[in-house]
Amino acid sequence: MSQSTDHLPILLIEQNDRIFNDIKSLMAFLAYDTVYLSSVDHLPSAIEGRDYHLVMLGAGFTQAEQQLALESLQAEASRMQVVLLDHSPEQGEAYQQNFSCVIGQLQTPLKHEALNTLLQRAEEFHQTMQPQTTESFKEILAHVPKLGGQSAAIQYVRTMIEQVAKTDASVLILGESGTGKEVVARNIHALSNRCKQHFVPVNCGAIPADLLESELFGHEKGAFTGAIAARQGRFEMAEKGTLFLDEIGDMSLPMQVKLLRVLQERTFERVGSNKSISADVRILAATHRNLEQHIRDGKFREDLFYRINVFPIELPSLKERLDDVPLLLQDQMDKLQQEKRGSVQMTESAMAALSEYSWPGNVRELANLVERLSILYPQGTVDVAQLPAKYLPAKLKSSSAPFNPALMFASDETDEFVNAPVNEDSSAFFQEDATAVAEPVTITEEGLDLKEHLAQMEIQLIQQALEQSSGVVAHAAKLLKMRRTTLVEKLKKYGIKA
Numbered sequence: 001m002s003q004s005t006d007h008l009p010i011l012l013i014e015q016n017d018r019i020f021n022d023i024k025s026l027m028a029f030l031a032y033d034t035v036y037l038s039s040v041d042h043l044p045s046a047i048e049g050r051d052y053h054l055v056m057l058g059a060g061f062t063q064a065e066q067q068l069a070l071e072s073l074q075a076e077a078s079r080m081q082v083v084l085l086d087h088s089p090e091q092g093e094a095y096q097q098n099f100s101c102v103i104g105q106l107q108t109p110l111k112h113e114a115l116n117t118l119l120q121r122a123e124e125f126h127q128t129m130q131p132q133t134t135e136s137f138k139e140i141l142a143h144v145p146k147l148g149g150q151s152a153a154i155q156y157v158r159t160m161i162e163q164v165a166k167t168d169a170s171v172l173i174l175g176e177s178g179t180g181k182e183v184v185a186r187n188i189h190a191l192s193n194r195c196k197q198h199f200v201p202v203n204c205g206a207i208p209a210d211l212l213e214s215e216l217f218g219h220e221k222g223a224f225t226g227a228i229a230a231r232q233g234r235f236e237m238a239e240k241g242t243l244f245l246d247e248i249g250d251m252s253l254p255m256q257v258k259l260l261r262v263l264q265e266r267t268f269e270r271v272g273s274n275k276s277i278s279a280d281v282r283i284l285a286a287t288h289r290n291l292e293q294h295i296r297d298g299k300f301r302e303d304l305f306y307r308i309n310v311f312p313i314e315l316p317s318l319k320e321r322l323d324d325v326p327l328l329l330q331d332q333m334d335k336l337q338q339e340k341r342g343s344v345q346m347t348e349s350a351m352a353a354l355s356e357y358s359w360p361g362n363v364r365e366l367a368n369l370v371e372r373l374s375i376l377y378p379q380g381t382v383d384v385a386q387l388p389a390k391y392l393p394a395k396l397k398s399s400s401a402p403f404n405p406a407l408m409f410a411s412d413e414t415d416e417f418v419n420a421p422v423n424e425d426s427s428a429f430f431q432e433d434a435t436a437v438a439e440p441v442t443i444t445e446e447g448l449d450l451k452e453h454l455a456q457m458e459i460q461l462i463q464q465a466l467e468q469s470s471g472v473v474a475h476a477a478k479l480l481k482m483r484r485t486t487l488v489e490k491l492k493k494y495g496i497k498a
C-alpha cells in the first residue's frame, strides 16, 4: 500500500517481480513510496520533470539497455542519484567510473546498513541542491531574496544585474561583508536562462584548502584516505546551472591554477580519475577582498582574475547609501512577519537615528538588529530609547540628561540594550536644543505605567552599577547603597546576570 510521506519517491527499474515486491515493502516500511518501471523504454518520460529520492537500477537488462538507461539518468545528474542493484562488482565498478550519477551498489536481499548509508547520502544530496522546480519564472523570483533600497547606487546595481543575467558571462561581485553579494548572485541566477537548473554555492574560504579540490570536482572511491565512496563535486551538481564561488579571494594559489584550467578548457576530472567530464556551468564569484592588491602581493593569479572578472559588479557599503536605511528596516520587519519569525515595528525617530549610524556590518548587521529587537520587544514599537547604545547618534551619547534612558549605557564599545520604556514621542531626542534632550520621560495622554517605569529604571541603574564595578556584585551593592543579599534578590527577580 502506498503511503503518503515527506520523502520523494524511489524509482525502481527492475524486471524481477519478486525483487520489486521485496523492495517496495521495505521502502514502504521506511516511509518511501516506490515508482516501478519494468522496462527502460519508459525511463525518459518517468524522469522528465519529476524528482526521485534515489533511482535503483536492476541488473536484469541487456548491456545496451543499461547503457541507455544510465545515459538518460546521467543527463539529469544534477538532480538524480542512482544505485545499482545486483550488478557484479566489476560491472558496477565500471559503471561508477563512467557515470557520476551512480553513487553505489546494493545486493538483494537488501542489508539495512548499506541501504541506509545510500539513502542518507541521497538525503544530503537533496539538501545541498535547491529543489528542482517546475515553478514559473515569477514563482522562482518570489523565492529569491530582494535587493532592498531605492538609492541611485543600488538602482545601478539592479540595472547591472538585469543586463548581465541573460548572458553566460562570468561575474565578479565585489563589496564589503554583508553588502549582499550572495543576494546579487542569487538574483543573477534567478533572472538567467539557467534559472530552472541549480544554483550551487561554494564557500572557498570556509573549506580547508586540501578538501576544496574534491569538493569542487568530486572524487573517486579510494582517491584518498577516507574516500570510501565516489562522490560528485559541485561542478557536476551545477551542470547546466550556476556555480557561485564565494570568497574566491581566499582560494589557495594551487587551487587557483586548477580552477583556471577548468574555466579555460571547460572540462575537469574527479580526484583520482583520468576521465574528463565536460562542464556547462556559469560562474559567478564574489569576494570582500581587494583582488588587485592580492595580485600585487602575489596572492591571486592575474590570469584567473581576468577570467572571472568579465563583468564586475561592485556593491556600495550601507554607509554610502544611508537614505536606504528606513526602507531596508521596513523590508526586514516585513520579512520577519511574513516568515512568522517575529513582529516588531519602529518609530520614525528610531529609523532616523539608525540612518545616522555607520553600519560596519552593512545590511547583515541591520537585519540582525531587527531580529534582536523583535526578540526583545515582541509585537512592540521600538523607539530611539530602546536602541542599543552604539546605534545612537553622537549628540545623544554626549548629552548629560539625568534620566534619559537612551543615555544610560551610551558608549561606542557597548552594544547593550538600554531596556527603557517606550516614549511615544521621541522627537525631543533630535532637537538641537540640549535642554530638550535633557528632558526626562514625559507622561503622554495615554498615561504611564509607573510601576513598570520604575522597575525599568531600577534595572538600568543596577546594570550601570554592575558595569562600573566590573560585574562584582558586592561592589555594585555598595554603589547602590544596599545590602549584597538584597541586590542578589533583585538580580534574580529581573533575570540580570552579573
Ligand SMILES: Nc1ncnc2c1ncn2[C@@H]1O[C@H](COP(=O)(O)OP(=O)(O)OP(=O)(O)O)[C@@H](O)[C@H]1O
Binding pocket: 145, 146, 147, 148, 149, 175, 176, 177, 178, 179, 180, 181, 182, 183, 184, 287, 288, 363, 364, 365, 367
Ligand atoms: N541589498 C540588500 N537587500 C536586502 N537584504 C540584503 C541586502 N544585502 C544584504 N542583505 C541581507 O544581509 C545578509 C547578508 O547578505 P549576503 O550574505 O548576501 O552578504 P555578503 O556580501 O555575501 O556578505 P559576506 O561577504 O560576509 O559573505 C543576508 O541576510 C541578506 O539577505
Ligand SMILES: [Mg+2]
Binding pocket: 181, 182, 246
Ligand atoms: Mg557572502
